[in-house]
Amino acid sequence: MPHVSVPAHVGEEWLRRVEAEYTSSAITASLVQWMIRLGAPPELIREGLRIVDDELEHASLSARVAAEAGCEDPPQLVQESLGLHRTEAPLWLDALWAAVESFCLGETVAVPLFVAMRADCTVEAARAALDRIVRDEVRHRDFGWATLDWFIQTRGDEARRQVERALPGMMQRLRTNYGQGGDAPSSKTSTSQAQWGLLPISRYAEILERCVVRDYVPRFEALGIDFTTRC
Numbered sequence: 001m002p003h004v005s006v007p008a009h010v011g012e013e014w015l016r017r018v019e020a021e022y023t024s025s026a027i028t029a030s031l032v033q034w035m036i037r038l039g040a041p042p043e044l045i046r047e048g049l050r051i052v053d054d055e056l057e058h059a060s061l062s063a064r065v066a067a068e069a070g071c072e073d074p075p076q077l078v079q080e081s082l083g084l085h086r087t088e089a090p091l092w093l094d095a096l097w098a099a100v101e102s103f104c105l106g107e108t109v110a111v112p113l114f115v116a117m118r119a120d121c122t123v124e125a126a127r128a129a130l131d132r133i134v135r136d137e138v139r140h141r142d143f144g145w146a147t148l149d150w151f152i153q154t155r156g157d158e159a160r161r162q163v164e165r166a167l168p169g170m171m172q173r174l175r176t177n178y179g180q181g182g183d184a185p186s187s188k189t190s191t192s193q194a195q196w197g198l199l200p201i202s203r204y205a206e207i208l209e210r211c212v213v214r215d216y217v218p219r220f221e222a223l224g225i226d227f228t229t230r231c
């Protein structure tokens with residue numbers, strides 16, 4: 001049953017999140033398949049499989065919120081391109097880049113991002129979704145760093161060099177996604193939108209830059225990867 005008065009954009013935003021969760025699930029499924037082909041440790045592969053399932057649960061929970069907000073549309077997914085795609089590079093490099101971009105960067109910033117979305121969220125279905133998502137994202141973040149660590153253990157300095165070379169482009173994409181270098185569609189979020197777990201676009205950029213200092217720099221540094229002078 002839709003809520004009596006739902007603030008603007010809530011249904012669309014949660015539907016967009018359903019689409020993002022399918023995308024995360026597809027990316028993880030592709031990465032897991034590559035890691036199987038690369039002979040990654042079974043416990044790492046199993047952790048990846050668990051994440052594929054988590055993301056589908058996030059999609060269901062998000063769809064429930066969208067429906068409560070009056071949006072019952074199915075997710076619009078680009079079937080031909082969802083998931084990861086091979087380049088000309090060797091498989092291990094495609095897998096390494098995906099692990100760094102989607103997990104070390106993407107899932108690491110997802111933790112404080114979803115915590116911020118949850119802060120003023122009081123609508124029950126939205127709160128339940130964000131509680132579960134926040135809990136899972138910590139594990140997803142850790143999977144990324146454990147995977148990168150495995151690549152460094154097995155490929156050594158070549159893996160470090162390849163990450164350092166790819167980081168600036170990845171950070172540029174991430175900053176664009178987080179509302180920098182473009183027009184912000186909505187810079188403010190009303191109190192009632194915040195109760196549904198929406199966050200103003202300006203907060204996305206702020207959370208990302210805080211994450212750079214608090215997480216990316218020290219975590220890459222601990223693995224012998226230079227982040228500071230590159231990004």
Ligand SMILES: [Fe+2]
Binds near residue numbers: 021024054055058133
């Ligand atoms: Fe998710």
Ligand SMILES: [Fe+2]
Binds near residue numbers: 055136137140
């Ligand atoms: Fe995730």
